[in-house]
Structure formats: structure tokens, C-alpha cells
Amino acid sequence: MSLDPSRYAELFRTESREQLSAINRALLLLEQGGDAAEPISVLFRAMHTVKGMSATMGYHAVAEFAHELESVLDRVRRGDQLLAPDLMDALFASADALETAIDEGSEQAGQTPAMVAALQRLRDVAGGSSTSEFPGAPTKETGALVEVAVADPLDGPGVIVRVRQAADAMLPGVRAFMAVQRVRALGEVAAVNPSLDALQASAVPISFAMRVVTTASVDEIEHAVRSAGDVAFVEVDVSGRTRRESRSTIAVVAEGEEVTRASARSTRHVRIDLARLDALMNLIGELVITRGRLLQLTASNPDPALDESMQMAARLVSDLQTEIMTMRMVPVWQVFDRFPRLVRDSARALNKDVTFVVEGKEIELDRSLLDEIGEPIVHLLRNAIGHGIESPAERAAAGKPRAGRLVLSAARDRAAVLIRVSDDGRGIDRPRVLARARALGLVDEGTREVDDDALFRLIARPGLSTAEQVSDLSGRGVGIDAVQVKTRALGGSVELKTVAGEGTTITIRLPITLAIVRALLARSGTERYALPLTHVRETLEYDRDVVQHVKGKPVLVLRDEVLPLLDLRDVVRQRAAPFAGGPNREIVVIERGDRKSGLVVDELIGQQDIVVKQFDAARDGLALFSGATILADGAPALIMDVGSLFEGT
Amino acid sequence: MVAPTVLICDDAIFMRTMVSDILQQAGFEVVGEAETGAQAVERYKQLRPDLVTMDIVMPDMGGIDAVREITKFDPDAKVLMCSAMGQQALVVEAIQAGAKDFVVKPFQPSRVLEAVQRVLG
Numbered sequence: 001m002s003l004d005p006s007r008y009a010e011l012f013r014t015e016s017r018e019q020l021s022a023i024n025r026a027l028l029l030l031e032q033g034g035d036a037a038e039p040i041s042v043l044f045r046a047m048h049t050v051k052g053m054s055a056t057m058g059y060h061a062v063a064e065f066a067h068e069l070e071s072v073l074d075r076v077r078r079g080d081q082l083l084a085p086d087l088m089d090a091l092f093a094s095a096d097a098l099e100t101a102i103d104e105g106s107e108q109a110g111q112t113p114a115m116v117a118a119l120q121r122l123r124d125v126a127g128g129s130s131t132s133e134f135p136g137a138p139t140k141e142t143g144a145l146v147e148v149a150v151a152d153p154l155d156g157p158g159v160i161v162r163v164r165q166a167a168d169a170m171l172p173g174v175r176a177f178m179a180v181q182r183v184r185a186l187g188e189v190a191a192v193n194p195s196l197d198a199l200q201a202s203a204v205p206i207s208f209a210m211r212v213v214t215t216a217s218v219d220e221i222e223h224a225v226r227s228a229g230d231v232a233f234v235e236v237d238v239s240g241r242t243r244r245e246s247r248s249t250i251a252v253v254a255e256g257e258e259v260t261r262a263s264a265r266s267t268r269h270v271r272i273d274l275a276r277l278d279a280l281m282n283l284i285g286e287l288v289i290t291r292g293r294l295l296q297l298t299a300s301n302p303d304p305a306l307d308e309s310m311q312m313a314a315r316l317v318s319d320l321q322t323e324i325m326t327m328r329m330v331p332v333w334q335v336f337d338r339f340p341r342l343v344r345d346s347a348r349a350l351n352k353d354v355t356f357v358v359e360g361k362e363i364e365l366d367r368s369l370l371d372e373i374g375e376p377i378v379h380l381l382r383n384a385i386g387h388g389i390e391s392p393a394e395r396a397a398a399g400k401p402r403a404g405r406l407v408l409s410a411a412r413d414r415a416a417v418l419i420r421v422s423d424d425g426r427g428i429d430r431p432r433v434l435a436r437a438r439a440l441g442l443v444d445e446g447t448r449e450v451d452d453d454a455l456f457r458l459i460a461r462p463g464l465s466t467a468e469q470v471s472d473l474s475g476r477g478v479g480i481d482a483v484q485v486k487t488r489a490l491g492g493s494v495e496l497k498t499v500a501g502e503g504t505t506i507t508i509r510l511p512i513t514l515a516i517v518r519a520l521l522a523r524s525g526t527e528r529y530a531l532p533l534t535h536v537r538e539t540l541e542y543d544r545d546v547v548q549h550v551k552g553k554p555v556l557v558l559r560d561e562v563l564p565l566l567d568l569r570d571v572v573r574q575r576a577a578p579f580a581g582g583p584n585r586e587i588v589v590i591e592r593g594d595r596k597s598g599l600v601v602d603e604l605i606g607q608q609d610i611v612v613k614q615f616d617a618a619r620d621g622l623a624l625f626s627g628a629t630i631l632a633d634g635a636p637a638l639i640m641d642v643g644s645l646f647e648g649t
Numbered sequence: 650m651v652a653p654t655v656l657i658c659d660d661a662i663f664m665r666t667m668v669s670d671i672l673q674q675a676g677f678e679v680v681g682e683a684e685t686g687a688q689a690v691e692r693y694k695q696l697r698p699d700l701v702t703m704d705i706v707m708p709d710m711g712g713i714d715a716v717r718e719i720t721k722f723d724p725d726a727k728v729l730m731c732s733a734m735g736q737q738a739l740v741v742e743a744i745q746a747g748a749k750d751f752v753v754k755p756f757q758p759s760r761v762l763e764a765v766q767r768v769l770g
Contacts, residue, residue: 015663056755170753174740
């Protein structure tokens with residue numbers, strides 16, 4: 001029987017990456033100071049696991065590297081090695097080298113240049129080469145068989161038991177200890193030669209002898225010794241009576257024995273290509289559309305039996321859709337986990353002191369959405385560090401703590417997920433942005449004030465940057481533009497809040513899934529539009545009592561809030577009728593970030609799952625629509641980019 | 650003949666999968682898995698497997714403490730330690746804590762089965 005390591009390659013890579021995440025997290029914790037015991041033991045464990053897995057895979061260079069790191073960590077753990085800053089740096093560099101080695105073909109025989117460099121650095125700071133030698137690849141050289149003279153200093157009562165271990169014994173010291181221990185169960189082991197301590201420490205197979213005071217039979221003693229494993233030879237000397245046995249034949253499960261009972265256990269995970277899940281999602285999308293058509297058809301052909309079957313089929317389609325969407329959901333930590341390291345590196349490169357906090361790691365998002373949103377978050381984090389958070393000296397002068405606080409959070413909000421990047425830095429410099437905007441002719445000469453939304457639109461323009469010094473980290477405002485474009489393409493929206501001297505918060509609102517979203521269907525004139533529930537808070541009937549006018553503009557008074565009102569007819573430029581009520585008119589309360597407003601529609605048709613067909617209009621800063629969908633009757637409808645509706649208000 | 654049951658304890662899926670494959674091919678029924686020492690103890694009490702394979706280095710109660718707990722609960726528990734090179738002292742400690750045998754990573758299936766045979770023998 002043999003195992004083919006290639007079967008395990010994928011598992012190895014996935015799990016090693018998880019271990020690397022743990023390693024980076026622990027390194028960051030260590031660097032922050034505080035109690036080192038827990039992060040060190042996490043590090044040690046993770047490194048140990050990587051070592052074990054790589055050795056099993058035959059990736060000896062990686063295993064050896066991990067072993068060296070483990071040795072250093074062990075010394076730190078025991079207090080023999082101080083955790084100086086340059087050791088931390090060397091450890092970070094080592095973690096990077098390990099990651100690269102694991103990512104790119106670990107089979108290569110030698111160590112990568114990065115590994116060699118990292119090891120050198122580690123040795124430089126940790127003082128000389130690590131103490132424990134890596135046992136290395138399981139080469140065929142079977143280790144020197146040390147024949148300890150079995151002199152008999154074992155004079156005294158009892159029987160003498162002589163043992164020689166198998167040449168290929170693994171951890172022979174432990175085996176020897178076990179042999180002595182097993183014999184102890186039969187009587188008193190009066191003496192051991194060499195000493196038990198020496199035996200235990202032996203790294204090579206060894207011969208040894210013990211004197212045992214016992215009433216057990218020769219067979220029992222031999223059996224006990226053999227049960228310790230890796231025994232090549234055992235001899236029990238009972239007052240001149242000796243009995244020899246040839247090489248041990250430890251029972252091995254015979255090849256022919258009934259060993260084929262593959263007991264199926266079903267709690268294992270199966271890894272599925274994301275492309276297949278996408279294909280499944282597309283098919284479900286088509287099925288959802290077809291279901292809509294069928295439901296309409298059956299409604300117009302009343303037949304109880306058909307109707308019942310149709311309802312059943314419709315429910316099954318819903319269940320199937322839920323199942324598939326659930327399969328695609330992953331917790332955000334899968335992407336968030338790499339940020340602490342990124343923040344650390346950026347902060348160091350810019351000489352900033354940053355405390356990074358991640359909240360809501362367990363919140364789940366559709367896999368493809370999560371993959372797409374990673375990059376925008378990186379932009380936001382880098383902007384916060386590069387432009388938001390001040391230098392320690394500047395912060396101290398402003399009476400703030402020297403370390404800036406950067407918070408990345410994820411939270412579920414009904415049909416949406418909110419991702420927020422928040423810093424307590426200097427805030428965006430409005431006068432400077434305005435000055436630039438005036439110079440570029442983006443705003444009127446007289447403009448002296450700008451609210452958060454307008455400010456956001458300005459900084460989201462390519463080329464408008466306030467960065468005094470362009471670092472390779474945050475570019476020139478390209479980041480914000482990219483965040484905006486990407487988020488809208490995903491059916492989401494971005495909101496900015498900034499207060500001079502206090503900090504900046506950017507909130508990304510995203511649908512939970514990409515392909516099928518729940519939407520309100522609304523009619524305006526003869527057209528139907530889909531409003532994704534991601535941005536819908538509630539709906540209410542258009543009622544003269546709730547609509548008032550402030551400075552000539554209609555507003556909605558909802559509980560204690562006064563919300564601006566928009567008419568969908570104006571929005572889509574139908575301008576068919578003056579702003580007014582009507583028999584079926586309703587108000588949809590939409591929201592983005594913390595802002596709300598009311599959208600008046602001619603009629604609400606209902607709520608349904610729509611299959612999003614994306615198009616590129618979201619690239620245009622003024623686009624009102626994020627995509628299109630096919631309705632149950634086969635007609636197309638545009639999907640409103642609700643977030644963009646706030647930009648005119 | 651009823652397949653002997655085994656509980657596999659290791660914090661790495663990779664290792665669990667490999668041990669599980671080796672033992673299943675040898676006719677064992679894997680009745681449970683554990684990722685931490687605490688889980689191992691809990692599952693042992695619940696499943697009473699014929700054999701336990703136990704990693705030494707695990708979060709939330711290491712393998713050695715888990716062996717101690719399991720042996721306290723059932724002195725006849727058959728626990729096979731899964732160790733790595735260079736863990737001599739820890740393996741000795743595990744044996745003292747009640748483990749019946751050990752195997753060394755990287756695993757060779759034949760060695761694992763030899764050890765299993767000795768433990769169950």
C-alpha cells in the first residue's frame with residue numbers, strides 16, 4: 001500500500017496558507033508587545049505543522065527551513081533568545097520567504113534565494129546557527145548502529161534482558177524507554193545499562209540491557225520488550241538458560257486480509273472549482289427566470305393540479321437557489337486576514353504608528369464579491385495610513401495618542417453588507433481639495449463650502465490629489481476612483497464622512513450576492529425598474545400628509561426625520577407630470593451609508609429575485625443603472641444604481 | 650467482523666486526511682476527528698473508539714494532556730501518538746501519560762500499521 005503525495009498537494013497548499021495567516025497574525029501580536037507566551041506558542045505550533053506537512057510531502061527544503069524557524073522560536077519560548085526588533089524583522093522576512101516557497105512549486109530540491117537570505121538574517125540576529133540539527137530527509141542511510149558493550153555491570157538478583165533495536169528505528173530513545181517501561185509492568189527493573197537517561201536521549205538505534213526482578217516467564221518478558229516496537233533482537237538470560245530469537249517479525253496487516261471496507265464518512269469537505277459554482281449559479285439564474293414565466297402562465301390557465309405542481313417546483317427552485325448561494329458564502333476573514341500584515345508594512349514604510357482593529361470577521365459574503373472587494377479595501381487602508389493618519393510627532397502635537405487607530409469592520413445590514421474603513425487621522429483637507437477643484441475648473445469660483453458627498457465626488461476624480469508627497473503606496477487619488485468604480489460595478493455604493501482633525505470613515509455597501517439579488521420592481525410611466533433591496537429601507541404609500549415642502553423642495557417627514565424626495569419620473573427624465581401624488585403612487589425609502597431619501601414611484605409591482613446582467617454603464621460617473629435583468633414576462637428591465645441617486649441631492 | 654473504530658486527532662486537515670486514508674485502507678472505520686486536545690477528550694468520551702491517533706502539538710490542550718485526560722477516563726484507552734522528528738522528550742512524556750505507542754512524521758503507511766497492530770495487539 002502506498003500514498004501518492006500529489007493527491008495531497010492542494011490540501012497542503014491550502015492549509016499551509018492558513019498556517020501562514022496564523023503566523024503573520026501571531027508575529028503582529030508579538031510586535032505589539034504584551035504577553036508573548038500565547039503568540040509564541042501559536043507561532044511554534046504553526047511552524048511545526050508546516051514542517052510536518054512539508055516533510056510528508058517530500059518538500060525537504062521547506063521542512064528544513066520551517067525547522068530552523070521552529071528552533072529559533074523554541075529558544076525564544078524558553079527565554080534563551082530575546083525578542084529584539086531585528087529578530088522580529090527577520091521573522092517577518094522568514095514568513096514571507098516561507099510563503100513564497102509554499103506558493104511556487106515547493107518540490108524544488110534546494111532552498112529559494114529568499115529562504116537562504118532569511119535564514120542568514122535569522123542566524124545573524126539570533127546569534128549563530130540554530131542548535132538543533134534537522135534530521136533531514138529520510139534517507140536510506142540507516143544511521144550508525146551503536147553497539148554499546150553489553151558488559152554485565154548488572155550483577156545482582158534477577159534475569160538479564162538484552163535488547164538490540166532495529167536499524168531503522170525511529171526515535172529509538174523513546175522505543176528504548178518504552179521497552180523498559182513495558183518490562184516494568186512485569187516486575188522491578190533494578191538496573192539499566194546504559195542508564196535510562198542515556199537511552200532516552202539516544203538519537204540512533206542502540207543495544208541495551210536491563211536486570212529485572214520478576215516472576216514472569218521468558219515468553220512474557222520477550223513479548224513485553226517486543227511490544228515496545230522496533231526490536232531486532234531480544235534475549236532473556238535466566239541463570240544460564242538463554243533463549244534466542246531471530247529477527248523480529250512484527251505483525252503487519254497482511255495484504256490479502258479484508259482491508260477493503262471503505263467506511264464512508266460524510267463530514268469531509270469537497271473542494272469545488274469556483275468556475276463550476278459560477279456555472280451552477282448561472283443555471284439557477286436561468287431557472288429563476290423560467291420559473292417566473294411559468295408562474296405567470298399557470299396563473300392565466302387555472303388548473304388546480306398544474307398549479308399545485310407549479311408551486312412545488314417554484315419552492316424547490318427557491319430552495320436550490322438558497323443552497324447554492326450558501327455554498328458560495330465565505331467569511332470575510334478569508335480576505336481580511338492578510339490586512340494586518342499589509343497595514344504593518346505600510347505603516348512602517350511611512351514611519352507611522354498605527355493600531356489596526358478588524359471587526360466582524362465572521363460576516364459572510366459571496367465568494368466572488370469578496371475576491372473583488374479585496375483590492376478596493378487595500379486602497380482605502382493605504383490611503384488612511386498614507387494621508388489620513390498623521391506622523392507620531394504631528395499627532396502628539398495635536399494632543400492625540402501617538403498611534404493612529406485604523407478600524408476595518410464588516411457588518412450585516414439586512415440585504416446588504418457594510419464594509420467600513422475608519423481612521424482617527426487628520427481628515428480630508430476640504431479647503432485644499434476645493435482650491436484644487438477651483439483651479440481645475442471643477443467647481444464654481446465662488447464655492448467655499450462642500451459637503452461630504454460633493455467632496456467625495458471631487459476626490460474620486462482621477463488626477464485630483466492632495467498628497468504632498470507621492471508614495472508608492474497610495475498613488476494619486478487613483479485609489480478612490482478605483483474603489484468607486486469597482487463598488488458600483490458590484491452593485492454597491494460608497495459613502496464618505498470626514499471631519500477635519502478627527503478622521504475619515506469610508507463605508508462600502510454591498511449586496512450579499514452578485515448574481516441574483518432581491519429587488520423591488522417599480523413602475524414609472526410605462527417602464528419598469530428594479531431597485532435592489534441592498535439600498536431599500538422601507539416603502540410607504542404616497543400621502544399628502546407625509547410630504548411637505550422646505551424651501552420649495554418636497555421632503556418626506558418620516559418619524560422624526562426629514563428626507564429629501566426624488567421623483568423617479570424626474571430621475572429617468574420622463575418629466576411627464578409635475579411632482580404629485582396619484583392613485584397608486586408610493587415612496588421607496590432608499591439609503592446609502594447613513595443617508596436616506598425618498599423615491600416616488602408610480603406603482604410598486606412587487607418584490608422578486610432578479611438575475612443581474614451587468615453592463616459597463618457603471619463606469620460613467622453619472623450612470624443611473626448598474627445592470628439589466630429579464631423579468632418574468634420576458635421583458636427586460638433596468639436595475640437602478642440606487643447609490644448614484646444620492647449624488648444629485 | 651466489525652471494523653475497528655478510530656478517532657483521529659490533529660489540528661491539520663492535511664494530517665487527518667492522510668492518517669484517515671491509511672487507516673481506512675487498512676479496514677478501520679473513522680468515527681470521528683478532533684482538531685484540539687479538548688475536542689479529542691470530549692469525542693473520546695462520546696464515541697469510545699477502539700483506537701485514537703493523537704497529534705502532540707495542538708491548540709487548546711495539547712495531545713499529551715489529552716492523553717492524560719483520556720487515560721484517566723478509560724485506563725484501557727488505546728492512544729497512538731503522532732509525533733515529529735526531534736520530539737523525543739515529548740513522546741516519552743506522552744507514553745508516561747498513557748499513550749500506547751507512537752509514529753513519526755512523515756508517515757510511512759507500513760509503520761503506522763505496525764504501530765496500530767502493536768497497540769491493538
